Amino acid sequence: MSSNETAPTNYLNADYGVRSWLFTVDHKRIAILYLIAVTFFFALGGLMAVLIRLELATPAGDLVQADVYNRLFTMHGVLMIFFFLIPAIPGVLGNFLIPIMIGAKDMAFPKVNLASWYVYMAGGLFAAWSMLHGGVDTGWTFYTPFSTAFSNTYVISTAIGGFLAGFSSILTGLNFIVTVHRMRAPGLTWFRLPLFVWSLYATAIVQILATPVLAITLVLLIAERAFRIGIFDPALGGDPVLFQHLFWFYSHPAVYIMILPAFGVISELVSAFARKRIFGYRVVAAASVSIAVLGFLVWGHHMFVSSQSPYAGVIFSLLSMLVAVPSAVKVFNWTATLYEGSVSWETPMLYALGFIGLFTIGGLTGVMLATMGIDIHVHDTYFVVAHFHYVMVGAVLMAYLGGLHFWWPKITGRMYPIFWSKISALLVFVGFNLTFFPQFLLGYLGMPRRYHAYPDEFQVLNVLSSAGATVLGVGYLIPLVYFFWSMRYGKRAGDNPWDAFGLEWETTSPPPTFNFPATPKVTLEAYDYTGRAEARLARTQPVRSSP
Amino acid sequence: MKLDFPLFPDSASTFAPQLDGIYFFALAVSTFFSLLIAAAVLYLAVRYRRSEPNAVGKREKAGLWLEISWSVIPLAIMLFMFVWGARVFFDARRPPADAVEYYVTAKQWMWKFQHPEGQREINTLHVPVGQPIVLTMTSEDVIHSFFVPAFRAKMDVLPGRYTRYWFEATKVGTYHLFCAEYCGTEHSLMGGRIVVMEERDYEAWLGGAGSATPRIATGAELFAAKSCTTCHRPDSNLQAPYLEGAFGREAELADGSRVLVDENYLRESILDPTAKVVKGYQPLMPTYQGQLSEEELLQLILYIKSLDGGGPAGGAPTSEAAS
Ligand SMILES: [Cu+2]
Numbered sequence: 079m080s081s082n083e084t085a086p087t088n089y090l091n092a093d094y095g096v097r098s099w100l101f102t103v104d105h106k107r108i109a110i111l112y113l114i115a116v117t118f119f120f121a122l123g124g125l126m127a128v129l130i131r132l133e134l135a136t137p138a139g140d141l142v143q144a145d146v147y148n149r150l151f152t153m154h155g156v157l158m159i160f161f162f163l164i165p166a167i168p169g170v171l172g173n174f175l176i177p178i179m180i181g182a183k184d185m186a187f188p189k190v191n192l193a194s195w196y197v198y199m200a201g202g203l204f205a206a207w208s209m210l211h212g213g214v215d216t217g218w219t220f221y222t223p224f225s226t227a228f229s230n231t232y233v234i235s236t237a238i239g240g241f242l243a244g245f246s247s248i249l250t251g252l253n254f255i256v257t258v259h260r261m262r263a264p265g266l267t268w269f270r271l272p273l274f275v276w277s278l279y280a281t282a283i284v285q286i287l288a289t290p291v292l293a294i295t296l297v298l299l300i301a302e303r304a305f306r307i308g309i310f311d312p313a314l315g316g317d318p319v320l321f322q323h324l325f326w327f328y329s330h331p332a333v334y335i336m337i338l339p340a341f342g343v344i345s346e347l348v349s350a351f352a353r354k355r356i357f358g359y360r361v362v363a364a365a366s367v368s369i370a371v372l373g374f375l376v377w378g379h380h381m382f383v384s385s386q387s388p389y390a391g392v393i394f395s396l397l398s399m400l401v402a403v404p405s406a407v408k409v410f411n412w413t414a415t416l417y418e419g420s421v422s423w424e425t426p427m428l429y430a431l432g433f434i435g436l437f438t439i440g441g442l443t444g445v446m447l448a449t450m451g452i453d454i455h456v457h458d459t460y461f462v463v464a465h466f467h468y469v470m471v472g473a474v475l476m477a478y479l480g481g482l483h484f485w486w487p488k489i490t491g492r493m494y495p496i497f498w499s500k501i502s503a504l505l506v507f508v509g510f511n512l513t514f515f516p517q518f519l520l521g522y523l524g525m526p527r528r529y530h531a532y533p534d535e536f537q538v539l540n541v542l543s544s545a546g547a548t549v550l551g552v553g554y555l556i557p558l559v560y561f562f563w564s565m566r567y568g569k570r571a572g573d574n575p576w577d578a579f580g581l582e583w584e585t586t587s588p589p590p591t592f593n594f595p596a597t598p599k600v601t602l603e604a605y606d607y608t609g610r611a612e613a614r615l616a617r618t619q620p621v622r623s624s625p
Numbered sequence: 626m627k628l629d630f631p632l633f634p635d636s637a638s639t640f641a642p643q644l645d646g647i648y649f650f651a652l653a654v655s656t657f658f659s660l661l662i663a664a665a666v667l668y669l670a671v672r673y674r675r676s677e678p679n680a681v682g683k684r685e686k687a688g689l690w691l692e693i694s695w696s697v698i699p700l701a702i703m704l705f706m707f708v709w710g711a712r713v714f715f716d717a718r719r720p721p722a723d724a725v726e727y728y729v730t731a732k733q734w735m736w737k738f739q740h741p742e743g744q745r746e747i748n749t750l751h752v753p754v755g756q757p758i759v760l761t762m763t764s765e766d767v768i769h770s771f772f773v774p775a776f777r778a779k780m781d782v783l784p785g786r787y788t789r790y791w792f793e794a795t796k797v798g799t800y801h802l803f804c805a806e807y808c809g810t811e812h813s814l815m816g817g818r819i820v821v822m823e824e825r826d827y828e829a830w831l832g833g834a835g836s837a838t839p840r841i842a843t844g845a846e847l848f849a850a851k852s853c854t855t856c857h858r859p860d861s862n863l864q865a866p867y868l869e870g871a872f873g874r875e876a877e878l879a880d881g882s883r884v885l886v887d888e889n890y891l892r893e894s895i896l897d898p899t900a901k902v903v904k905g906y907q908p909l910m911p912t913y914q915g916q917l918s919e920e921e922l923l924q925l926i927l928y929i930k931s932l933d934g935g936g937p938a939g940g941a942p943t944s945e946a947a948s
């Protein structure tokens with residue numbers, strides 16, 4: 079196909095102008111709106127990470143003042159968690175793909191879908207407003223009574239930002255649940271659903287059940303800070319540990335709001351590039367749901383040394399071990415899928431394989447942290463920072479980038495430069511490990527997190543980490559450039575450039591406004607590559623009948 | 626830049642080798658599984674590399690036994706770690722009976738210590754080697770966290786309540802003290818040192834640190850000076866409970882419930898007497914909120930604890946749960 083050929087009508091050229099985007103109810107355009115927004119917030123949060131790593135290159139707090147540093151890591155966390163990691167995969171890939179993957183025309187509630195983007199942007203505005211006025215310095219965890227009685231920064235407006243982002247997340251989750259229940263194409267039974275749909279479904283359960291608790295917590299926080307109503311501050315008769323319980327009751331499940339969609343992406347990638355059904359499809363689907371459920375019962379593992387009763391700690395530790403099992407099972411199943419597969423090393427697969435390695439390390443160190451004895455020493459040190467970056471950046475971001483590389487030709491109809499994409503995947507992997515592996519060592523050595531200055535003996539490891547961050551930064555910049563470039567100059571991709579399985583690959587690239595010319599019928603099991611190959615063979619050689 | 630930097634922290638308490646033990650075990654397990662997965666992924670991805678453009682993978686074979694074994698084996702290992710970890714944790718929380726009690730008061734951004742003999746220090750704590758020490762800690766403002774990497778010791782320090790942590794130093798030397806819970810502007814400078822000394826050096830140091838009144842005596846003085854005696858004395862005509870022997874028992878409250886009389890309960894009884902009223906008494910006691918410093922409060926509590934006649938109580942285990 080030549081690139082000057084006029085494209086058939088699709089969701090991108092169906093209408094033009096800013097209004098056609100800002101008032102769209104097409105789930106694919108809303109996905110693009112999310113893509114632009116999360117990329118912006120990621121860049122902003124990334125910029126803060128750059129400053130943090132620069133500051134930590136030397137032991138003295140010399141680049142920025144302590145107060146500035148505290149605002150930097152707080153805003154880095156707030157932006158990355160509430161405005162990037164939580165909405166990224168559901169908002170961009172989920173919105174774009176869920177209706178297509180289930181053969182539907184759109185989401186169940188297209189206007190709610192658009193509303194969720196606006197609510198998210200409103201939250202983003204509050205966060206941005208707070209930043210412009212000097213930011214907030216409580217850490218993204220908003221621990222009381224520091225946040226309610228001591229900090230003199232923009233706590234309330236940032237909390238409102240988080241509150242709104244939460245509501246957006248609830249609306250998205252609600253829409254996914256109803257869509258998956260009501261709008262599946264004929265023949266698409268629950269156990270024929272792509273695992274990406276399963277994992278976003280499980281995510282949606284967590285989103286609508288856990289996020290209201292965040293909303294309540296932030297409202298209570300605002301009530302105490304603004305009106306001096308004693309809830310958390312002991313000086314007002316409150317209980318500061320109550321805040322931690324409420325906060326982690328949301329924020330541990332929030333980890334799964336971030337990682338479950340990533341699991342879904344990896345299942346798609348591994349299956350597509352091994353051209354093989356995911357090993358133990360049902361087990362992998364069930365694992366997502368059991369993670370979602372068990373994830374509600376483990377929040378106290380953040381509070382072993384908070385003065386929480388040691389007996390409560392025992393239960394939280396035990397349950398945390400249990401929730402690790404389904405995650406481990408997934409890793410084993412992905413690995414087993416490669417066996418007797420037809421594995422190709424395309425860019426998305428590089429991300430997926432990288433994910434498996436990094437998530438394994440992130441998950442295992444999570445088990446170490448959930449072991450009560452070990453946690454005494456490593457709690458609130460760089461060991462924790464390294465652990466959750468392995469999960470949040472090593473896993474979630476790798477999955478998001480892998481997914482973006484996988485579905486980019488579907489989303490835009492264009493291919494990005496393969497060579498550069500492989501280089502950047504490599505840089506991201508190497509840079510990531512260089513940045514965060516030394517932090518495990520720092521943590522066990524005893525360097526506490528959220529430190530603006532630190533003793534000399536921690537410097538070498540910090541310098542390594544900062545150097546790695548540079549590599550990582552370059553790794554992220556390259557895709558930013560070539561994705562833009564490809565929208566105009568990329569080769570036309572065709573409908574199914576990877577010859578992958580799934581309804582999204584059966585429509586055109588980019589898809590038309592209502593996704594399919596006619597509602598598709600599903601006759602094959604999920605990822606039935608062999609079945610599809612046989613069907614193709616039968617079509618090309620119709621005369622030979624089987625005995 | 627110092628290039629001869631350590632990769633592993635000093636080990637200077639009885640607890641450190643215990644924690645390192647489970648850590649090394651977990652590390653070995655993690656390393657093994659990480660390498661196993663990495664090797665399997667790389668091997669399979671190379672071995673089954675796509676041979677020709679249209680090739681597809683083989684149909685999967687049923688793998689029930691595989692699924693069961695790779696759920697059960699990790700679970701068994703993790704349960705083992707859980708049990709071990711919980712035991713280590715409880716050891717860190719149960720001070721031995723002969724532990725000597727030191728007070729820690731944290732505030733933005735400093736640590737204040739008081740020795741049993743009454744000597745005070747800021748940001749540096751001198752302790753004798755080989756002596757179990759239990760810290761009773763509270764904060765005057767936000768949450769802090771007492772963290773000594775060389776002891777593998779960490780415990781949050783909260784406003785409005787007491788938390789306790791114990792350790793026994795095994796090696797003479799000077800070790801970092803950090804605040805591990807983010808507490809505002811100078812969080813990263815809220816550090817200090819723990820100086821571990823030989824017993825006789827410590828005694829000498831105590832002598833040189835100026836004469837001080839033992840905390841328990843100060844507590845007794847306060848008990849009179851703050852007019853607790855007007856009510857809490859057998860010969861008082863105002864009805865108030867005897868405090869002799871109260872500590873460590875259960876008190877029966879006006880609403881019929883029972884609570885353990887521990888440090889946190891005593892603290893609440895003094896600062897917020899109407900919150901829990903003892904059965905059979907009128908809520909007559911005035912609040913002492915704002916009239917006692919954290920240190921005075923601790924000394925008063927120490928005095929009340931000693932009232933059972935058996936001398937100053939030190940190492941009784943207490944629950945850290947909210948009272
Ligand atoms: Cu958690």
Ligand SMILES: [Cu+2]
Nearest residue numbers: 769804808815
């Ligand atoms: Cu502090």
